[in-house]
Amino acid sequence: MPQDNLVLKNLQKQGLLTASKPHVIILFMIRIVIDGEEQQLDTKKMRIETLLRRFHINPETALALRQGELLTEDEDLLEGDVCIIMRTTAEK
Amino acid sequence: MKCKKCGNKAVIKLRAHRIALCREDFLSFVLNRVQQTIKRYKLFVAKERVVVAVSGGKDSLTLFDILQRLGYPVEGFHIDLGIDGFSNRAREAVEVFFAKREAPLHIRFLREEVGAGMREIASQVRRPLCSLCGLMRRYIMNRFAWEKRFSALATGHNLDDEGAALLGNLMRWQIGYLARQAPVLPAIYPRLAKKAKPLALLSEREVLAYCILRAIEYHDEQCPYAKGATSRSNKEALNLLEYYSPGSKIRFYQEFLKHQGIFPDSASHDLRECSMCGFLTNRETCQFCEILEQYTGSPVPVRDSETGKG
Ligand SMILES: [Zn+2]
Ligand SMILES: [Zn+2]
Numbered sequence: 001m002p003q004d005n006l007v008l009k010n011l012q013k014q015g016l017l018t019a020s021k022p023h024v025i026i027l028f029m030i031r032i033v034i035d036g037e038e039q040q041l042d043t044k045k046m047r048i049e050t051l052l053r054r055f056h057i058n059p060e061t062a063l064a065l066r067q068g069e070l071l072t073e074d075e076d077l078l079e080g081d082v083c084i085i086m087r088t089t090a091e092k
Numbered sequence: 093m094k095c096k097k098c099g100n101k102a103v104i105k106l107r108a109h110r111i112a113l114c115r116e117d118f119l120s121f122v123l124n125r126v127q128q129t130i131k132r133y134k135l136f137v138a139k140e141r142v143v144v145a146v147s148g149g150k151d152s153l154t155l156f157d158i159l160q161r162l163g164y165p166v167e168g169f170h171i172d173l174g175i176d177g178f179s180n181r182a183r184e185a186v187e188v189f190f191a192k193r194e195a196p197l198h199i200r201f202l203r204e205e206v207g208a209g210m211r212e213i214a215s216q217v218r219r220p221l222c223s224l225c226g227l228m229r230r231y232i233m234n235r236f237a238w239e240k241r242f243s244a245l246a247t248g249h250n251l252d253d254e255g256a257a258l259l260g261n262l263m264r265w266q267i268g269y270l271a272r273q274a275p276v277l278p279a280i281y282p283r284l285a286k287k288a289k290p291l292a293l294l295s296e297r298e299v300l301a302y303c304i305l306r307a308i309e310y311h312d313e314q315c316p317y318a319k320g321a322t323s324r325s326n327k328e329a330l331n332l333l334e335y336y337s338p339g340s341k342i343r344f345y346q347e348f349l350k351h352q353g354i355f356p357d358s359a360s361h362d363l364r365e366c367s368m369c370g371f372l373t374n375r376e377t378c379q380f381c382e383i384l385e386q387y388t389g390s391p392v393p394v395r396d397s398e399t400g401k402g
Binding site for chain 1: 093102103104105107112115252295296297300301304305324327328331332334335338
């Protein structure tokens with residue numbers, strides 16, 4: 001699973017997954033879908049504003065949804081959330 | 093964030109208007125904005141028969157939804173471009189949308205209008221396909237609106253579309269286009285239907301939010317023949333300016349409309365009737381008739397029986 005690999009890589013980078021610490025249990029994770037592609041953030045909490053900035057998305061061209069509900073950029077995503085970022089830049 | 097109108101939880105922040113709104117207040121904001129556009133720029137009045145060009149995308153379906161809610165007697169018009177798969181899915185989205193609302197829908201097939209679908213045309217022509225497709229769609233839409241005696245043809249162009257077109261016209265100093273780019277193009281010539289863009293003051297993001305909140309199921313797929321149109325980079329440039337200075341897009345467009353008179357409209361003087369179909373062109377034979385001759389060997393018959401006399 002490519003997503004799992006991504007998480008494992010991140011954990012390795014942070015030194016959380018090593019030979020001496022083989023049983024890391026992932027306690028927190030936020031899943032986001034941008035342009036139809038799923039990505040995972042191993043964080044407990046993140047503001048939509050911060051998320052958009054991290055992915056270089058202009059808030060004027062995007063909307064964030066959680067469970068089908070529109071969110072303003074001051075909302076926090078929490079662990080277990082699935083957030084879909086819809087972008088307006090598609091051609092007609 | 094709280095709704096500026098009622099204090100409930102906001103679902104969207106509109107930086108250009110310095111407000112955040114809840115679902116209900118945002119939906120009314122959108123309806124009011126469209127009604128204001130229709131009145132301010134005199135697009136049409138309540139009793140006029142309006143046909144909405146529906147591609148199946150979010151803008152055109154949203155436009156139809158809004159005009160219907162505002163009480164205008166609207167009908168839909170869809171052109172099936174004959175692009176395998178893509179066009180079928182677009183038409184299905186349109187048919188489902190209209191069936192749900194029990195609203196009148198008219199469908200024309202490009203294959204029947206010109207004797208070939210976009211796929212066949214794409215394999216034979218060298219000119220940019222999007223401009224050719226746009227030309228044929230505009231022609232067929234205008235002819236349909238005029239033949240069926242609709243008083244206006246409405247399209248789903250939003251503020252981002254209009255802003256990008258304006259920027260493009262300015263970058264190339266297309267004076268003739270600048271003189272005519274507007275939310276309404278009146279029917280000042282015979283066989284020319286009035287064109288209206290009721291979403292011209294709504295940003296693409298606002299249209300998308302409306303579409304999501306109303307759960308409109310639109311056709312969200314890029315045309316397989318669309319290749320990085322310049323309108324896309326113009327939109328991105330304007331949205332970057334909008335990010336640094338909220339309200340830039342709407343000011344850019346509305347201030348242009350205020351001062352548009354400075355651009356002389358010389359191109360309109362060259363317009364004449366096509367020798368084959370009778371519709372307006374700036375040449376002897378219109379480009380549509382040329383395409384038609386290429387694919388069917390016969391021009392469009394002049395339909396005098398449908399001139400709107402009775
Ligand atoms: Zn409210
Ligand atoms: Zn012609």
